[in-house]
Amino acid sequence: MHARLQAVTDRIRERSAATRASYLAQVRASYARQPVRNRHACANLAHGFAANLPDEKLLLRSGNNTPNIAIVSAYNDMLSAHQPFHDYPAVLKQAVRAAGGIAQFAGGVPAMCDGITQGTPGMEVSLFSRDVIAMSTAVAMSHAMFDGMLLLGVCDKIVPGLVMGALQFGHLPAILVPAGPMTTGISNKEKAKVRQLYAEGKVGREELLESEARAYHGVGTCTFYGTANSNQMLMEIMGLHLPGSAFINPGTELRAALTAAAGKRVCEITALGTTPIGVGVMLDERSFVNAIVGLVATGGSTNHTLHLVAMARAAGIIINWDDFSDLSAVVPLLARVYPNGDADVNHFHAAGGLAFVIRELLDAGLLHGDVQTVMGEGLHHYTREPFLQDGQLIWKDAAKISLDSNIVRTVSAPFSADGGLKLLQGNLGRAVIKTSAVPVERHIVEAPAMIFDTQEAVDAAFKAGALNRDVVVVVRFQGPRANGMPELHKLTPLLGVLQDKGHRVALVTDGRMSGASGKIPAAIHVSPECLAGGPLAKLRDGDVVRLDAGNQQLEALVDATEWAQRPLASHTPQPALGYGRELFQLFRQHTSAAEMGASPLL
Structure with missing residues (x-):
């Protein structure tokens, strides 16, 4: 063993x-x-x-x-x-x-x-x-x-x-x-391409819906x-x-x-x-x-x-x-x-x-x-x-050899020597990153942060052209106590467009990303979450953030004395009304941290 x-x-x-x-x-x-x-x-x-x-x-x-x-x-x-x-x-x-x-x-x-x-x-x-x-x-x-x-x-x-x-x-x-x-329907690669084209406004809703219906058929x-x-x-x-x-x-x-x-x-x-x-x-x-x-x-x-x-x-x-x-x-x-x-x-x-x-x-x-x-x-x-x-x-x-080495490989000839799931740590807290789908040259991103409190605000900034540069997109107050920790998969096509343009792009959030998310370096589940006093709430627009997957580092490159004295951003969660969210108020109040399973029961 x-x-x-x-x-x-x-x-x-x-x-x-x-x-x-x-x-x-x-x-x-x-x-x-x-x-x-x-x-x-x-x-x-x-x-x-x-x-x-x-x-x-x-x-x-x-x-x-x-x-x-x-x-x-x-x-x-x-x-x-x-x-x-x-x-x-x-x-x-x-x-x-x-x-x-x-x-x-x-x-x-x-x-x-x-x-x-x-x-x-x-x-x-x-x-x-x-x-x-x-x-x-x-x-x-x-x-x-x-x-x-x-x-x-x-x-x-x-x-x-x-x-x-x-x-x-x-x-x-x-x-x-x-x-x-x-x-199997259409390829996942083709599906993802159409999603990015839609994000760029190059295809309409009908083309997007047809693509999705052929994938989920x-x-x-x-x-x-x-x-x-x-x-x-x-x-x-x-x-x-x-x-x-x-x-x-x-x-x-x-x-x-x-x-x-x-x-x-x-x-x-x-x-x-x-x-x-x-x-x-x-x-x-x-x-x-x-x-x-x-x-x-x-x-x-x-x-x-x-x-x-x-x-x-x-x-x-x-x-x-x-x-x-x-x-x-x-x-x-x-x-x-x-x-x-x-x-x-x-x-x-x-x-x-x-x-x-x-x-x-x-x-x-x-x-x-x-x-x-x-x-x-x-x-x-x-x-x-x-x-x-x-x-x-x-x-x-089971088969003695892989029947397609582009899909499945042996321990002696793997796709990579490690599994690509890493813990990141630093003055922004503890986070998880999955690098198995991220190109190696994207494993380090150092860029100014742009701070958002909702994914809708990110979408608006993208459409306004405000993200067309090297950027670390920070979406905070998305943890389990704040709003139930929704997945932010809606951001994947947008950030993919920016990365494909050659920009250095990363996502940092105390929320979740979908299990289908991949090619964008993303520090997720940042703990403690912002609503619980996590240091991610100290970050300001323009602060340079370094995400280094290889060295498992997630840092705001801010003077240590200033960082220690900087107050947390204030945030009052929006009332959770509609869609049954009212019934989950007790869950939000009593849930554990992400690293403890984000459960109100355990």
Whole structure:
């Protein structure tokens, strides 16, 4: 095993000793070999099976060893990624019944799409929807009728929220059941080009809409490697999927077979089955280290510097940005998928995909291979790909070599020696930067700052020509306490235009950028956030800012004495009215800092 991997794991274990012990004590207190529903009073139990079929009622009331599986789903038919879940409950109920169990649809959770809410007030509830999903999952499971969980979700906040909720019932097994990516439409590179042309006023809205409709054209997850598809990678490398489940397209026989197999497998790993695997014990410090390694090795979304932290804390494990940065320094980049390359996730899967990447990392000692997964002990299960053979689901070893070295590579010949996710520090605070999609010559930017408090103000300055120079665009008061930390992906095309003109351009913000953001150097999640007294609020127009990714530096080049004496900019957040934002005032007031997961719950 690589020494850095072990060192980071050891310090996480030491840092988390008290909180993890407390969590595991709670899990042990909840564990029971007998169905928990047997503890219910008769009236409670009768309510729990009143709507079931007669033979199911007999099994649920008899107190026998029939596992009852909860289905918790993020289905809705507006979002392409979640629309396929419409048919999953019936498939899963049949599969569970064939395995000797019963499945009940326990509850639905909300699923919102940042792709729809980008640049609108609705984005201000996006991050907190993760915590609503966690609570909704807990509500669904609170009836104490269940012996296991099948969790249906794909996109940005949905998967982390489902995992956070499931971990409150860590004595039970949980399997994440994905829907898969949509088939390939126009290339992501072509889509990005049209967006920049629109930003420059060279094409109109109709041309832009036609381009977007050709990119997002059917059921399934968006095909770029943003937060949603990074979720799928994480569920696989953390052992929460059946192996190879992440990137099988919806509507295929293989997709259906994997869905049914998840129903069968969860019955086997309940406390009533052959190999009990509670999710809270299964996901330990090694699991989260593996998740970070997978994230940086594939160039995954920076949003997971928030979500992985929150998921880990739900299991009593404390990780921080030092862990991400230190692992990224020794884990090579093995994949080039848009926005870090031209390929989409369908191309990535065809070229070898996650099974190839996981095997490469395991062989190089860059993953903990002895972790527990829903398949049992050992990450080696995830070095195999699923296939149908004579109508039966089987797994075969991953390809020995990359089938396209422009997309997937070996540890011995990577795209770069490090994963490109770095911690930046300096007198402006702590921040995260992802450099895997940023040209090396852009890793250092030193330029005067222009200060904005909204992305709309940046857009106005761009249209007025005020940004046509070397510039560090600073967008502040965008943290979780200020306005829910909306993604600022709307700025990507604008800043891309400036960079393509030859200007030295960077973004610095206490807000988020999309998992699809790439080529602009961006110091994001700056902490402490400005509304919490972060030093970014000291910055003034014209101050020279140095962003140096190589040396992990984020500095205002201002005399130290003057900087110490400079007051923070005053800011009164606009009333959060409309789009349901009023309901999230308590969340904003009580949320933790970005490096602690930006959660009001943990």
